[in-house]
């Protein structure tokens with residue numbers, strides 16, 4: 001079977017396309033797999049019509065989710081994974097918990113999604129300086145990072161894949177640079193995890209934060225934060241609650257030790273139904289294999305790039321070299337066509353893509369087919 005045509009097996013994991021919807025918007029939000037819906041429905045049924053107090057058994061499933069996330073990102077232990085509500089939660093915990101000194105610098109870049117900027121911008125009150133790299137040809141290379149490091153650089157934060165042009169960073173080399181210079185290496189993973197292999201230990205990542213609703217195909221309001229041991233030891237309690245202490249069920253004992261930072265950030269009751277759903281989605285992705293998913297996505301997005309290149313009035317914004325590519329393909333159409341109007345017109349024809357910053361962004365997951373790309377692009381160019 002050609003990897004470019006996922007075949008009935010992968011298609012059978014989903015249902016949304018059966019109504020004729022061509023969904024090419026996974027960088028925004030993904031459809032849920034049927035198994036995810038089934039597990040969440042079972043939980044909701046029990047809470048609604050069944051034994052109600054079923055949280056013990058469901059908390060076990062939540063722990064399984066943590067283990068599966070650890071396997072997905074190759075963490076050494078599952079207790080390095082904190083369950084969060086979204087990407088911003090995890091990045092805020094790192095930004096706010098770190099023992100900054102006035103004059104410390106953090107390296108960022110100007111093409112980031114603001115979730116990877118605002119938690120650090122809020123540190124101005126502590127005298128932390130944000131240093132922005134300007135991308136060149138839509139890329140931030142390890143060389144650019146190396147040149148920008150100063151004795152004051154304490155941290156670097158970058159998206160594994162950029163939301164706008166889909167540029168995939170060379171995390172391994174960046175991790176080596178950060179490791180050699182004692183700089184904490186923070187990664188916003190939401191546009192990559194589930195679609196791109198991420199190996200936190202091999203890449204020397206200190207914090208990886210991701211929401212679940214994009215490439216992980218999980219419910220909204222689920223996310224996780226991986227912390228390396230050296231960074232976890234540095235972080236101070238930032239967000240706490242009754243579950244943040246060593247023995248939360250000693251309810252009247254207020255003066256307890258904190259749990260380690262990874263678990264004290266889980267301050268109280270978790271989004272149980274959400275993480276039950278996330279567990280099913282991650283199991284599906286792990287079973288298919290992230291390397292295989294990556295190949296499939298590169299193949300189908302490469303096909304889309306080929307088709308776009310046939311159009312003389314289209315300018316592709318996404319980097320084209322394989323090592324920099326992802327499932328995000330962004331382009332501009334010359335003339336006075338308004339991308340927002342084109343995207344709304346496509347929606348009316350049951351084709352979902354996005355417009356961002358004056359560009360059109362399609363984002364392809366492993367189960368999309370070349371036929372869907374053909375139909376979507378033919379429709380777009382005949383609007």
Ligand SMILES: Cc1ncc(COP(=O)(O)O)c(C=O)c1O
Pocket residue numbers: 086087088089113115116159161162163188190191210211223
């Ligand atoms: C790179 C990136 N980070 C973060 C987010 C979202 O952050 P959160 O999970 O906090 O909503 C997005 C998109 O919504 C994104 O593209």
